[in-house]
Amino acid sequence: MKVNERVKGLIGSSTLAITAKAKELASRGKDVVNFGAGEPDFDTPDVIKKAAIEAIQKGFTKYTPSIGILQLREAIAFKFQKDNQLQYKPSQIAVSCGAKHSLYDIIQVLADEGDEVIIPAPYWVSYPEMVKLAGATSKILATSAEANFKITAKQLAQNISSKTRVLILNSPSNPTGMVYSKSELEAIAAICVKHKIYVISDEIYEKLIYDTKAYPSIAALGKDIFDLTVTVNGVSKAYSMTGWRIGYCGASQEIIDYINKFQDHTTSNPTSISQMAALAALQMPDASINAMRDEFKVRRDLMMSCLNKIPEIFYVPPQGAFYIFCNIAKLGEKSAVSIAEKILNDVNVAVIPGDGFGANNYIRLSFATSTERIQEGIKRIGEWVKKLSKQSVLET
DSSP states (O other), rough: OOOOOHHTTTOOOOHHHHHHHHHHHHHHOOOEOOOOOOOOOOOOOOOHHHHHHHHHTTTSOOOOOOTTOHHHHHHHHHHHHHHEEEEEEEEGGGEEEEHHHHHHHHHHHHTTTTTTOOOOOOEOOOHHHHHHHOOOOOEEEOOOOOTTTTOOHHHHTTOOOTEEEEEEEEOOOOTTOOOOHHHHHHHHHHHHHTOOOOOOEETTTTTTTOOOOOOOOOGOOOOOOHHHHEEEETTTHHHHHHHOEEEEEOOHHHHHHHHHHHHHTOOSOOHHOOOOOOHHHSOOHHHHHHHHHHHHHHHHHHHHHHHOOOOTOOOOSSSSSEEEEOOOOGOOOOHHHHHHHHHHHOOOOOEEEGGGOOOOTEEEOOOOOHHHHHHHHHHHHHHHHHHHHHHHHOOO
């Protein structure tokens, strides 16, 4: 069978593979603790569900404009202004079938054959694969725990070439939970403006920040960087709406016009019913978001306190999102995939290997689960590590 070479070269998601294996074990009656979840475990708020039901009952089940209904784009523009100090017109907003879809559209529009897209590592698993599908090349910039997994303006400047077209920034980050400060973003923005590099700012976790209230959007740091930035967000994480598949982006009119054309011939519109649900989400008070964020902070702190009892595992405290990225180099395994498989098979705890994030000595643990499961899961991992250490001593 002849397959498109770009598709043929795609790397499967280790996240989905581990999740599928965990579900299989659970279906066989195993007591699996799942630290692999990339979604909130909270239910979608009732007011959002009600809006969707009303949309169905009123017959709002037909095609809409490819980039979303005007009412929703107006609400997104208002959200950008209120939360991020970004002045996008409704015509500069594109609604898509999830933030992942928005990212894919943007990369297809901005990156071409021979272009380079700079991606700091650790990175979300889909960024390099999306770049590959556009025919462009990913230029991975490695970061370190000592630098809190952030690139610097100097590092960025040193890696720019005549082929550099786009920088992808994800703050707060999946998988590390790090958050760029205003001064760090200002320095990066200056480099991007100087070299006319587009910035894709993935801000899907912006509502889940624990140690600081000041969260800057890079596009808000001046007109020049605003014109070069595409700001991406969605309702999946903040409103626990992962299955509703609504994401959005704000950008210059020219970029949005191209995204509109692209969606015309790919997906057409996002689901009409989900758009009405997203509209209700953006119009509701922040109380439920704040309550979820506060609970995630409790869980984060609990997971860190439990991990502190396992000296073989090192981590940098995450400032946002709902993951802890753990260095497992001291466990002696060369492969994070092997570690993840052993932990799942031996003690029925699902963790995500870091290879898909560009960090093979790491595993990602999600604290989007109950405090009881966090305690139980880390206890099992700790006991497993102790047995592994004893076995290593005996073998030597």
